[in-house]
Amino acid sequence: MPLLDIRNLTIELDTPYGRVNAIDRVSLSINAGELHGLVGESGSGRSLLARAILGIPGQNWHIRADRMMWDGRNLLEMSPKQRRNLMGSDIAMIFQDPSSCLDPIRTVGSQMIEVMPADKKYPFWKRRSQKKDTAIKWLHRVGIKNADKIISRYAWELSEGECQKIMIAMAVANKPRLLIADEPTDSMELSTQAQIFRLLSKLNQNQNVSILLISHELDTIANWCHKLTVLYCGQVMESGITTQVLDKPFHHYTKALLDNIPNYSGVIAHKSLMKTLAGSSPALQHLPIGCRLGPRCPEAQKKCVNPPPTTHKKNRSFACHFPYNSKQSNDLPNKDQSKNNDANSSS
Structure with a gap:
């Protein structure tokens, strides 16, 4: 039985623009003694998810979930006093803004x-x-x-x-039994970052402490985590064993994160532009329908306006209509090929 088991968690926020869906049907499972990485851009909802686990929501939050269990107990049915006792003993968090x-x-x-x-x-x-x-x-x-x-x-x-x-x-x-580390090495020098990660790794190995490591640096946490969950704009793009996700990503967003990691082994021209994914994350009050990566995805099609179903495949899960590194995506004709086929049929 997982130590932490969350299914279809949704967090809605009341804003001056109306109620917005900040976290959309997020599922997360952490086993005892597991080091789980949660990666995503700023504004993807990583800190919101961590605060929901701790039980410290804001006044304008509306939380619902199919299941939110901690060691067999339902977190949503606990009283505020029980959640505080749990936070003080079994669950701890390293916040992003310590001062x-x-x-x-x-x-x-x-x-x-x-x-x-x-x-x-x-x-x-x-x-x-x-x-x-x-x-x-x-x-x-x-x-x-x-x-x-x-x-x-x-x-x-x-x-x-x-x-x-x-x-x-x-x-x-x-x-604690579960440690949530939200950007634990932010504003630290590289030598100290390595020391902190070694400390967390020793806690995980020697004392069986489960750790949810939150970061926006995929190349950093990939060296330490057993499993990895990729979050974008409040939706889970892909989740699975870290080595498998890095070797064979199924979601185009994961592939973009891997492609955009700077390569320092070669020669980079002076003032050359870094490789990035086109566009930017949308604001909460202007979220696209269906797959939220759709406006930025290089492989987006008409079908992407519908919410993609979560596909489970060999201990992996991903939410994409046209997955990367899959037979389904290889069998699909691209836009140029479909235009050529239409032209040949008309002629």
Whole structure:
């Protein structure tokens, strides 16, 4: 049984332009001890999905799902108190904007001690000092060298990268069963990014912590994740085992992400344009009907105005009428070929 099982999750938002569908029938399944990657552009709904799992929706949210289970329990039927208890023990999250999540009028040490687990083998009058020692230990593990000084400072005295490391230490200290990492290495140097990813990988391997790693950099998270889900504009484009998705993508959006990864092995001309997918993500109030990639997809046809069904194939799932790397797409005539056939028949 999956640790987290979501089926057809839909999130609608009330906006000045009316109610918009930000998340459209998203399904996600994470097993115990799995490192699952969620990749997509900015505005694809990755953070909305993470907040829905945690149970911290906005006031203008409307959430519905066919199934939203956590370890056999229905998350949608839990009370707010039960969701808070679950978030404090079994599920933790590394937020994308750490400076806004830390209290500016309290030292980071007091905030860390508040969430640190107490070791019951110590008497109660020694537990606070034990928590402080644990907090310093975790700060060292995430790459903060002068942890003794940092722990007595306020969030506004620290850099964005240091606040991010503190948020990571607070999240992993409780050793949760599921850790949601939303852009955990944003605004960090490359060496520190590698250190954070190694830490998360060790938590996954040694303590069987399931991790949902959210990022917009496909080449980065592909090196660490067992499974991968590609999200675009609130819809799941493709999902499956990471190596299979990278070797043989079925969706044209996944193929575009792979093609647009910069290649540093060759010689690139000065001021040459990077390869990108034409167009841009639509605004929520102007979402296209059917497949939301349709206006940007190079292989879009008339049939794409209808919502594509989710196809399951060999532990893979994708939503596309004309999948890439599939016999179905190879058997379909392209536009130029169909025009030539029509001209030959008329002549």
